[in-house]
Amino acid sequence: MTAGRLDPAAPRWNFEIPFATPQGTAMAQFEISRDGGGNEVEAAKRVWRARFSLDVEPAGPVHAQVTLSGERTSVRMWAERPATAAQLRAGAAQLSQALSKAELGASDIVIRDGAPVQTASAPAGHFLDRAL
Numbered sequence: 001m002t003a004g005r006l007d008p009a010a011p012r013w014n015f016e017i018p019f020a021t022p023q024g025t026a027m028a029q030f031e032i033s034r035d036g037g038g039n040e041v042e043a044a045k046r047v048w049r050a051r052f053s054l055d056v057e058p059a060g061p062v063h064a065q066v067t068l069s070g071e072r073t074s075v076r077m078w079a080e081r082p083a084t085a086a087q088l089r090a091g092a093a094q095l096s097q098a099l100s101k102a103e104l105g106a107s108d109i110v111i112r113d114g115a116p117v118q119t120a121s122a123p124a125g126h127f128l129d130r131a132l
Contacts (some may be wrong), residue, residue: 012031012032028052048069059081061079062078070131074108077109078112080113080115
């Protein structure tokens with residue numbers, strides 16, 4: 001992931017979304033951030049990034065980063081299991097079509113084996129309100 005390019009003072013939102021799977025509840029960890037200044041001239045130059053990770057069987061750990069810069073969208077995905085990476089690569093054309101249909105103009109989609117370079121992040125369940 002390209003955390004080195006992010007401004008620590010820039011807006012950043014972290015949250016987790018629980019969802020049900022046949023094996024039980026799984027957590028998807030999300031981070032949304034924005035680069036760029038606060039005036040309108042710089043608004044067109046802002047870069048939005050959405051990152052998420054999830055670990056659901058049988059796919060295993062999958063990580064993604066979607067970057068929106070102006071009208072250009074790029075997608076980076078990492079699958080820690082080679083079979084999952086192969087399945088994601090096989091569906092890359094469908095993802096590109098879906099992004100185009102949503103008028104997000106995918107400029108490039110890259111799917112890699114392994115895990116992205118990790119930045120310090122909260123462990124799964126960190127944001128979960130367990131008081132319920």
